[in-house]
Amino acid sequence: MRLKSDNAMPLTVSLPLRSTLVAVGAGLLLLAGCTDKKPAVKTVAPLEVTVLSAQPSEESLWLESLGRAEGAEEISIQAQITGTLEKISYREGxxxxxxxxxxxxxxxxxxxxxxxxxxxxxxxxxxxxxxxREARRYAQLWAAKAVSRKEYDDAASAADIARASLRQAKAAQKDAEINLAYTTVTAPSDGTAGRSLVNLGALVTSGTTQLATLSQPERLRVTFTLSERDIEQSRITLNNPVRLFDPYGKEIEGKLDYVSREINSETATRTLRARILSKTDVLPGQYVHVQLEREKLKNVFRIPQQAVLQRPDGTYRVYVNVNGKALSRDVTVGTWKETDWIVLTGLKAGDEVILDNLQRIKEGSPVKATVTQPVRTEAKIPYGIRIDHSDIDKL
Structure with missing residues (x-):
């Protein structure tokens, strides 16, 4: 190939240079074609979740405590005289x-x-x-003017003194009979006699040594305490409902029969007591789970526990489905009932609360929701608490 310059002098282009120019041109054409294409956008499939439509309800706010059963007429049997214990005449329990x-x-x-x-x-x-006899004789002699007035008076006084001495001797005999009767210790009423607190041969002391305890299992009461903080400003009366549960979750019918009107300054608690109304296998001294209704909460929501997440700072949140996206909602919780939290604030009727796949959800994550209906199962002991006798000493 020959080119001409302005002065008409011919130029010669070598073959390798011509090949290079052709390659560069092709590359420019290819680059121009690529710039016309848009980058591909990666799509994320919605996460399949189960949601519960939140509906307001009225729920009771129950306060929790652990009470101890005792006989309604529990009696401490003590020795009334001092002596050596010779015989235990009953089978303990x-x-x-x-x-x-x-x-x-x-x-x-x-x-x-x-x-x-x-x-x-x-x-x-x-x-x-x-x-x-002497007084009567001196009375006759005095009437006959045979003795002095002093002798007559002395005889009458001696008779009075002898009469008083006899009364004193009879009182001492009665006291000895009572003391002898006290050597036989009997049950003051029907009931269950606990274990003997004194061994055979031990010296027992009048009014000091406790021998055993007698209780009435068929007339049991449960004494428990509640903290001042939990009660707050609520007015607790004998009409407040109470629920009792034995250590194995069986509910026992009960009713309050005592509410203390003062706060224990050392423990900041109030003492309450409930009477057991139904037949039960609970024994005196056994621990019983207690729930006391403090108040009824209106327009609150029952949300399954797994849906309520706790932050490190102690606050709570849930995720709700809003137009196919998971959004976080701050909530305030009260207590929990059976397997649900009682949510006080943060939700409104119809909110679709996400129940599962919470570990994979982030704020704004796309979700595909399937609505489910709440399943309420009555727990044997509400709130999932079970009394472990091995931990009783820690309470």
Missing amino acids: ESVKKGQVLFVIDQDPYIAALESAKATVRQRSSELKQAD
Whole structure:
């Protein structure tokens, strides 16, 4: 190929250079064609989730506590005299009848004391008879002017003194009889006698040594406490509903029969007591789960626990489906009932609360929702609490 310059001088282009120019031109044409194409956009498939349509309801706010059962007429059986325990006449933990012998304390010293008292009574009775005879004789002599007034008065006084001594001796005999009777300790009423707190051969002291406890399992009460913070400004009366559950989740019918009108300054708690109305296998001393209705909450929402997420700062949130996107909602929760949280604020009727795949959801994530209906199952012990007897000492 030959080219001409302005001065008509011919130029010669070599073959390799011509090949290079052709390649560059082709590359420019290719580049121009590529710039006309738009980059591909990567699409994310919506995450399939299950949602629950939030509906307002009225729910009871229950306060939780752990109470202890006790006999309605629990009696502490104590020794009324001092002596050595000789016999335990009942089987521990079994029912006993009123008047049934439970313990026998060494009777020999008290039998001897009674015999001595009886002898003293006989002696004082004889002395009184003699003094009365002397008084009557001196009365006759005084009437006949055979003795002085002083002798007559002394005889009458001696009879009075002998009469008083006899009354004192009879009182001592009665006291000895009572002490002897106290050596046989009987059940003051029907009930269940607990274990013996004293061993055979031990010295028991009058009015000090407790021998056992007698309770009435068929008339049980449950004593429990609630914190001042939980009660807040609520007015608790005997009409507040109460629910009792044995350690295995069985509900027991009960009713409040005592509400303390003061706060324990050391524990900041109030003491309450409920009477058990239904038949139960709960025994005195056993722990019982207690729920007390503080108030009824209106326009609140029951949301399954797994849908409510707690942040590190202690606040709570849920995800709701809004036009196919997952959006976070801050919520305020109260207590939880069975398997649900009671949500107080943050939701409105019809909100579709996301129940699953929460670990994969981010703010604004596209979701494909399937609406489900709530399933309410009555828990044996609401709130999932089960009393573990191995932890009782920690309470």
